[in-house]
Amino acid sequence: MNPYQQKKRWKYSLLTFAVVIASGSLFYTSYLVKKIAQSERTRAQVWAMSIKMVTSSDDNDFLSYVLAVRDSSIVPAIVIDEKGDFKFTRGLDTTKTFIKLSPEELKESKQKYDLDYFKDELAYMKKQHEPIRLTILNEPWLVYYKDSALLTQLKMFPYIQLSVIAIFLMMAYTAFSSSRKSEQNQVWVGLAKETAHQLGTPISSLMAWIELIKDKFNAENDPLMAEMENDVRRLEIVADRFSKIGSKPKLEEHLVYDVVKEFVDYFKVRVSNKISFELTGSTELYAGLNIPLFDWVLENLLKNAVNAIDGTGSIKVDISGNRLKKQVYIDVTDTGKGIPRSKFDTVFQPGYTTRKRGWGLGLSLTKRMVQNYHNGQIFVRDSELGKGTTFRIVLKSVNHDNPTTA
Structure with missing residues (x-):
């Protein structure tokens, strides 16, 4: 198995394991929440029944017991009648709930508590739970409650x-x-x-x-x-390339077309004559280049294109630019087997290769040299299975007088 694919499989396995843990945690917590919610509804029912007992009993000892039970409830609640008038509250903000007056006094003293606060709390409680219905003095009352702070x-x-x-x-x-x-x-x-x-x-x-x-x-x-x-001399250049890795190379202004043409001319005589080469585009664009390293970039891209072509095919290198963005574009297009869209980023990962004897380092090195040493970008601009692939290099333009807008 490809090392990169193996690493990717491990990542997916760990992600799946993390999802299982998270799902288990949420499931168990949801189970506890339901149990506590049932307990709180029971408390709300006890509190509601205590109100009925208080309003219908004259036994002081019994009332004391009922009040103690009622006050032990920690569930915030509001009691209203069928008209929507507030009767009792429990567990709300004490700075806004001056509601210990009789119903008659309360109607005359609305300015003594925050009516909007009650309405907001009541609306919230109605969304959370169904009300507990009581009949007190032949009048229907509704007890609304919300989850406690603990829940x-x-x-x-x-x-x-x-x-x-x-x-x-x-x-x-x-x-x-x-x-x-x-x-x-x-x-x-x-x-x-x-x-x-x-x-x-x-x-x-x-x-x-x-x-x-x-x-x-x-x-x-x-x-x-x-x-x-x-x-x-080529071997000397290769050795020079390796010696420059790890240190910041010096970039010099070069005419991009001439640099690319010189390498393409060198490279094309060393591959099969069944593969044709074409160089097109602007001849007036300059960029900061380190020739040994940039030739390496071109070599890796052209070798990759040659390997993608099965038998007869063509490779086209096009140079263009964008004056507004101050960029130079170098597109390397082949008529090879193409790359699936899902692999556009993967092809630059170390170890990724479709060749039996490949190391999967060519495009990884290429990306490193373009990004780290030339302050540029490289990516798969376009690809279609069975028709070919276009890699694009983006460099900073030095001369902006006559670039072709891409």
């Missing part, structure tokens, strides 16, 4: 708990990811510099051997020797 807190607790856990996990993941990227960068840099060091000695030897062959066989103007020298 409300219990309802909110799992969401607060899960939010805290989620924030902690995000922080832990960010720290872990940052640490892992740092380790990866150290591995990249160490491997690259060691590769450059190892290549140095054989490259120097090859250059010396070429000079000896020229002298011994009088092959100064032999075209084969010229090609060998080109390849040795």
Whole structure:
């Protein structure tokens, strides 16, 4: 299995496990909330019945007991008659609930309590629970109540708990990811510099051997020797590329078209003649480039395009720009097998490859060199299975006089 796919499967497994834990927590909390809600309704019913007992009994001892039971209820409640007039309240804001007067006194003293507060509380209670109906002195009364502060807190607790856990996990993941990227960068840099060091000695030897062959066989103007020298110089460039990884390369202003054309001309003679190359677009756009590293970017994209083409095909490189955004666009289009839309981002992940012998590092390195070293962007602009793919490089434009608007 592809290492990236394996890592992705682990992520999905952990996410599924987290969802199961969260669902279990919510389910259990919901179960507790229902039990407490049933208990609170029972308390509200006891409180409602106590009101009926208070209004219909003359036994002082019994009334004292009933009042004690009533006052033990912690459920906020409001009692109204069929006309909607307030009769009693329980567990509301004491600074707004001056409602211990008789009904007659209450009607004359509305300014002594906050009527809007009662109406808001009553509307809220009506949304929460069905009322408890009583008949007192042959008059129907309605007892409305709402969840206690304890029950409300219990309802909110799992969401607060899960939010805290989620924030902690995000922080832990960010720290872990940052640490892992740092380790990866150290591995990249160490491997690259060691590769450059190892290549140095054989490259120097090859250059010396070429000079000896020229002298011994009088092959100064032999075209084969010229090609060998080109390849040795190419090896020098590769070693130079690896040596630059890990350090901030110096960017210089270059005409983008000329840089791209020089590399395409070098590359196309080294692949099958069944694949045609075309370079189009603006010839007047400048950008800050590090030639060895940018050639590496082009090489990886063109190799990727060649590998995507099965047999005969074509590769087109188009250069354009946007004057308003001050950007240069380099589009590399092939007529290969294409990339599924779901893999547009995945192709840049280390280890992702569709080739049996591939390492899955080419496009990952390419993205690193474009973003980290050239302050640009690279992404899959478009792709269709069976028809081809277009990769786009976005660079900052240095010259903005005559760019073509894309």
